[in-house]
Amino acid sequence: RMQLCCESVNGSCIRSSWSNSIRVSMYIFMICIILATVVGNLTVIISISHFKQLHTPTNFLILSMATVDFLLGFLIMPCSMVRSVEHCWYFGELFCKIHTSTDIMLSTASIFHLSFISIDRYYAVCDPLRYKSKINTFVILVMIFISWMVPAAFAFGMIFLDLNLRGAEDIYNHIHCAGGCFVIFSETSGVVASIVSFYIPGFVMLYIYRKIYSIAKRQARSIDAISQKKMRFEMKHHISFCRERKAAKTLGIIMGVFLICWSPFFFFTATNPFMNYAIPPILIDALVWFGYLNSTFNPIVYAFFYMWFRRALKMILFGKVFQQDSSRTHLFLE
Template sequence: MNHQVNLYSRLVCKALCCQLTLEKCFKLPLKFNRIFLYSFFTIGIVSTVVGNFLVVLSIAYFKQLQSPTNCFVMSLAVADCFVGLVVMPYSMIRTVEGCWYFGSLFCKLHSSLDVMLCTASIFHLSCIAFDRFYAVCNPLIYSLKMSQSRVALLITICWAVPMLISFGPIMLDLHIAGVDIRIPEDLCVFLVSRIYAVMASLVAFYLPMAIMLVAYWKIFKAAKRQALQISAMESQMAAGVGKDSSKKRRHRITMRRERKAAKTLGIIMGVFLIFWMPFFTLNIVDPFIGYTTEVVVWDIFLWLGYINSSLNPFLYGFFNRSFRRAFLMFIGCRVCLPGSSPGMELSQTRKEKHIIL
C-alpha cells in the first residue's frame, strides 16, 4: 500500500508540475539535449519507415522475392513500418517532453497499437522460423506444408491474436484490473496488473521465443549435415566422379541458398530477441516490485525495441544479395530504366546463371 501511495504521489506531483508549467513541460532542462533527442529519434523514425517500405516494395515488385517466406517478411515489414508511422512519433514526444498532450483515450489507443504491433512482429518471426524449419529440414513436404492458403491463414493469425490481446484488454481497462492507482491525464504510463503482465508477456514473447529457438536449433543441426554433403559433392566433382555434375552443382547452389536464408533470418530473430528481452522482462518484474521502476529505464528499454524495427531492412540488405540489389535498384530509380522488369534475376552471379542454363 505504501508503494502505491508513493507512486501515486509521484505521479500527482508530475501532473501538477505539468499543469503549472505547461509551456515548459519537459524532463531535460537544456534545449540542446531536447534538440539532440528529437534529431536522434527522428532519424530512427525515418529509417524505420523508409527501410521497411523498401522491403514491401521489393517483395511486391520483384517476382523472385515472392516466396512463402517473404510473404511473412513482407507482413513483418508492414508491422514495423506502422511502428514508425503511428507509434514512434508520439512516443518520441512523450519521452522528450515528459508529458502526454493527447488525452487519455488516445493514450489507450497508442498503447494498444504499441502492444499489437510488437506482438505481431514476434508472431511473424515465429512463422518465419516454422517456414525455414520445413524448408531446410523437410524440403520434400515444404510445398505441401506452406501452401498459399496456409500462409494466408498464418498471416491472419499473426495480426488477429495480437489485436485481441491488446485492444480488448487495454481499451476496456482489463489490463489494470485490481491496480488501485489513478494515472493523471497529463501522463501516459502503461501500468499493468500482475496477471496481465505475466500472461501477455508469455503469449507475446516468451512462448514464441521458445518455439523459435527450438526451430532454429534443429535448422542449425540440419545445416551442418548439409554442409558435410556439400563438401562431399565438391570432392566428387574435383575427382571427376559423377555422371551429372551440372545437376549436382544446381543442388549444391540450392542447398547453399537455403542455409544462407536460414542464417540470415536466424540473425534477424536473434537481434529481435536481444533488443526486446529487457523490456518484456521488466514488464513482468515491475508489477511485483510495486511499480517502482524509473521512467527513464522504461524509455530506454522501450526505444531499444523500437530501434529493432529499423534494423531488419539493413540486415536483409547486408546478408541477402537479392534484397540488397532490389534496394539499390529502388534507391537509384533503376527500376524505371529500360531492361528492368519484375521478373529479372537478383541473386545469381553470371557464373551461376551459366551453370543453370
C-alpha cells in the same frame, strides 16, 4: 519553477525538466531512428511488391513483417518520441489507449511473424522435397492472418477492457495524472502479456532454429562427402541448399537481434509489479525505445546479407523501378 503538462488542470503531470540542448539532441536522435525505420522497411515493402522474382511464400511473410515495422515507425514512434522527451501526452485520453493498444499489437505481431518465418525455414531446410506442398500460399496467408489478428485481439482487448489494471488499481490511481499516457501492468497481466507477446513465440523460435542448425550442419557434412562423380548432378541441389541455409542463417540473426532488443523490456514488464514498481519510468521508457530499434535493424540485416535486397535498393534509389518491365528484372540466379 516546475512546469506542468496541463497548466490549468489540477493533478497535472510534471513536464520533463531537461535543458533545451538535451531536448533537441533527443529529438534529433529519435527522428533519425524513425526515418531509418520508415525508409528501410518501405524499401523492403517496395522491393518484394515490385519484383516478380521475389513473389515467394517466405518473402510474403517478410513483406508482412516489414509492414508491421513500417507502421510502428510511421504511426507509433512519433507520438512516443514527444512523450519520451516532454514526459507529457498532448493527444487526448482516447488516442492514448489507441496508441498503447497499437504499440503492443505491432510489437507482438513482429515476433509472431518471426515465429512463423522460423517454421517456414524449418521446412525449407529440413524437408525441402515436401516444402512446396506443405508451405503453400494458403498456409502463408493463414500465418499472416494469425500474426495480425491474435496480437490485435490481445492488445486492444487488454487495454480497452482495462485488464492490465486488474489488481493494480491502487497504484494506478496513485500515479495517474492529467496529460500523461503510460501503461501499468498488475502482477498477473504483466506476466500474461510477457508470456503471450514474447516468451512463448520466443521459445518456439529458439527451439526451431536449434533444430535447423543441427540438421543443416549434418546436411553440409553429407554434401562434403559426395564424390567427384556425382558432383555435376548434385550441383543444383547444393546451390539451392546453400541458399536455403543462408536464408535460415540470416533469419537466425534477425531473431537474435529481436531477442536482444526486446528481452530487457519484457523481463522488466513481468518483474516490475513484483518489485513494487521500483524500476524508474525513465528506464522502462528507454527499454521501449531499445525494443523499437528492432524494427530499424531488420532492413539493415537484409541489406547486409541479401544480394537481391541490395540490387533492389539500387534500382529503387536510381528510379529504375519506373522503367517498363523492371518488375521482371532477375535479382538473383534461380
